[in-house]
Amino acid sequence: MKTYLDTGTGRSVVRGLSDEDTALAHALQINGRASFREIAEALGVSDQTAARRWARLRSAGKLRVLGLTDPLRLGDTVWTVRVRCAPDAALSIGAAMARRTDTTWVNLSSGGTEINCSVRTRGPGLEETLLLEKLPRTPQVVDVSAHCLLHVYFGQDLSPLTKRGPLTPEQVALLAFPETPERVAEAASPVVLDDGDRLLLDLLARDGRAAPGELAAATGLSPSTVRRRITELRTSGVLYFDVEYHPDVLHRDFRAVLWLEIDPARLAEAGAALAAHPEVAFAAAVTGTANLFASVDVPSAPLFYRYLTESVAKLPGLRHTATAPIHRTLKGPGPYLQARA
Template sequence: MSELDLALVHALQLQPRAPWTDLAPLLGAAAVTLARRWERLTAQGLAWVSAVPGPSFSRSGCTAFVFLRCPPAARRRLADRVARLTEAVTVELLAPGHTDLMLDVLTPDLPALHRFIGEELAPLPDVLDVECVLATSLYAEGSRWRLRSLDPSQLSALGRSYTPDATGSAAFNLSLDHTLLDALVRDGRTRLADLAALTGRSTATVRRRIGLLTTSGIIAFRCDMAPAVSGLPVSITFRGRATANDVNRLHRTLATLPECRLLAAVTGSANVLATYWVRDIGSVQQRETTACARLPSLEVTDRVLGVRTVKRMGHLLDDEGRRLEVCPIRPW
């Protein structure tokens, strides 16, 4: 990975659909060079852009974290099988312990979550136990995490280089939006002309529709990457308890730590769930110490170490975290 590659990925985290011609002067490279580099990164499964549920999903949809236990010999088999379920948008194999798999589950509503767990997940032959907690507030998630490869002047320029195409609110158009979203989940940088051909609409209509879906918070775009790009190969999830007043301060405390990938207030006796990406196992204790110092009432009750991410937001990954294929998410 060159410095330009890292800067390109960071730029696409900030403006995932920005034209190459807009990014070229900011990154000091020709637009055709950026396009070629991005094509190489995506072809190797090192980085990708995709559409994901936006901020409004937390108000209308259901976000849950599910922990599965299974026989030791069935861990990989169960992970691969669960990864094919569209509701399980992220699937992570955990270090051997009392829990074997951690899933991020998205459904349109609570009844759909109950159906998924009771009718699809729990009956699977290898599932011994299911624990489910629901996110009541989401303070940090993958689309907000940054690589930190750009300098302040580049960050400032990117912040004002691109604005959404539309503003306002949008009602979901089933016939058009599902087709658009399936394509954008697979490749968030799909060209407007290709989307227009796919939907049978004009490029202007597609542009306006994507703008409305984005500014209404129905969808967001994010740039994901393999550990070879992030340089942070270890995923650690802390579960803990904090007072109600301190939970309301999570966005000002734990969410501001640079390694914070996911932070949520959840149901259950352990009402805080936080995932961090760190450089090595030795950093896990340091991260816990820092978190507890920032939130004194936090009592960490469990430390869940990820050993392999099988699926991330609908994208199936290999043992090194590189994208192999897509199992599109459809939580809308």
């Protein structure tokens, strides 16, 4: 466990993982399906040690590797949704939203009166979705707004540990899955999946490190076909691996969302600059007057003030800033688990 000094309160805070476990988490963040031999080689430990640490962290609910899909590569659309609720209603409404399969990152913010979440829809529209069909008619929902996600500057397989992790560039290079032009090309034609692909991806979404034999038994494919298809889906940019952390592992004492209004001519520049900030866990361009959205994680409220006045204030083309503290995360990037919420 690590101890750090919160400069806002002067308290020593114990939080997170040991140095050895943090290195393992960083390795998995880089390549969630790296073998224990590859992880051991990069970390300078034995295969058995790497496997034992992973088993302990996984069984304790500290880490979960998820095989997730890039919506843009599948022709889907992601909406950042803000739901304002009557007092004391946000928790129950947010819990219901978290149980849906089309939502991720369901957070309570603004003193428990607002829900921020991501909603994924098949295709470009919002017809017959949670947003139009359910939320506006839900009692105690005051207002709903949706902002289409246009471009991710930082997120998906990247996390704060990508920036703050202990591994050296040489260790990262040993673990990294090679990128291809298809993986990063947003303008490429959507990839079409068959039923076997969707079943495989559903299984990986719950356990990104599931063994090929287990996946083969569940899908009816051979282990060699499973390995080949996973590689093809990764290479095409459809499949990526993320690590879901228990809140006491990475989350600091103060989290917030930012809604920034940026001069459109400076949006790409501002987004890239924001993505480089060590405090930023997610950053994306969205539709609406506030066209740059971010999630921020800092040790304390005074340090959040410093971040706003020293780093955010210097973003190119900044016109307006709105903030909302995050009080509780009901659902992260993967499928809903009751125990986690």
